[in-house]
Amino acid sequence: MVSKTIPYFNLRKIMNSGQIFRMYEPEAGRFVVFSGNKRLELCQHFDDSEKGHGTEIGTVEFMCSQKEFDEYWENYFDLKRNYGAIVQTAKNHYQKVKNSGAEFLKKSCEYGADIRVLKQDIWEMMISFIISQQKQIPSIRKCIEALCERFGEKHSSWYGFPTPESIASAGPDGVKGLSLGYRERYIYETAVKYLTDGISDDKLRTMPADEVKKYLCSFTGIGDKVADCVALFGVGLVDSFPIDVHIKDILYREFVSDKTKNRIEKNIANDISHKKLLDRLSYSDYMQIINDNFSAFDGVKGIVQQWIFAYEIAK
DNA sequence: TACCAGGATGCTA
DNA sequence: TAGCATCATGGT
Numbered sequence: 001m002v003s004k005t006i007p008y009f010n011l012r013k014i015m016n017s018g019q020i021f022r023m024y025e026p027e028a029g030r031f032v033v034f035s036g037n038k039r040l041e042l043c044q045h046f047d048d049s050e051k052g053h054g055t056e057i058g059t060v061e062f063m064c065s066q067k068e069f070d071e072y073w074e075n076y077f078d079l080k081r082n083y084g085a086i087v088q089t090a091k092n093h094y095q096k097v098k099n100s101g102a103e104f105l106k107k108s109c110e111y112g113a114d115i116r117v118l119k120q121d122i123w124e125m126m127i128s129f130i131i132s133q134q135k136q137i138p139s140i141r142k143c144i145e146a147l148c149e150r151f152g153e154k155h156s157s158w159y160g161f162p163t164p165e166s167i168a169s170a171g172p173d174g175v176k177g178l179s180l181g182y183r184e185r186y187i188y189e190t191a192v193k194y195l196t197d198g199i200s201d202d203k204l205r206t207m208p209a210d211e212v213k214k215y216l217c218s219f220t221g222i223g224d225k226v227a228d229c230v231a232l233f234g235v236g237l238v239d240s241f242p243i244d245v246h247i248k249d250i251l252y253r254e255f256v257s258d259k260t261k262n263r264i265e266k267n268i269a270n271d272i273s274h275k276k277l278l279d280r281l282s283y284s285d286y287m288q289i290i291n292d293n294f295s296a297f298d299g300v301k302g303i304v305q306q307w308i309f310a311y312e313i314a315k
Numbered sequence: 316t317a318c319c320a321g322g323a324t325g326c327t328a
Numbered sequence: 329t330a331g332c333a334t335c336a337t338g339g340t
Contacts, residue, residue, distance in 0.1 A: 181336025
């Protein structure tokens, strides 16, 4: 067992932040995390009086050897990064900038500053976020567990994440019956291409960010959003900023001025639903809003993205 | 019943 | 290159 005192680290918020689908809290304060073919138990207990302020420091117990901690889990939980410095950047930012977006950012930081952005298995992120498209998070978890039960290596009481070999060798019909819908083809073809390319995680982690994203988008079933999730939660490219329906809603609602909103809404039919209005804006429109409002966080914008995403789905 | 979900693809103009 | 229909499935 490895016991650590870690600032900016809250397992329950990490579990509920939408970046990991195979993490559970079987009893209060005891967590189980799965990654690839690994499983880890952790314990973390907080004094509720401090709940939600993001800076409380508690003791975390990792139920693994020092060697396993050093070689995998420390990096997995991004424990070497100074999150306090990012929080300080945020504080400086919203003291200087006074608008709706800065106010939202302040609340997001207060909620999410103790969420670490995990560095998970890249292949697992590719398949998990291919499955995630047009699904709600509980449904995503179910599909992934079903996939693990069918193709993953069986351990005493749990299953590892399927290898690309196990999915590819089962053929194009091997993934049927798991409620994956039209994603079945994406998953099978991604497994085949992943094996054919034979590209290692280590190589992906040394490639420039734009090349990584371009490569990820060359898989059938991976577009801008999924590629950004894989880059952020798997490759460790923490400047990536996935734009999903929640982020679109936040960016438009909190970071676009009323004047610009009026101009946009005047140019679009006024009987259109809010969701369709958000879809009328292009990917580069949203990138522009991000560049205009998050430049203070250049290099770590993805961590701030997690704050606002987690805050939005939790509030 | 109609609409939505941590979207991507393929066709059309 | 932009706009649009379509793609399964489960949940509300």
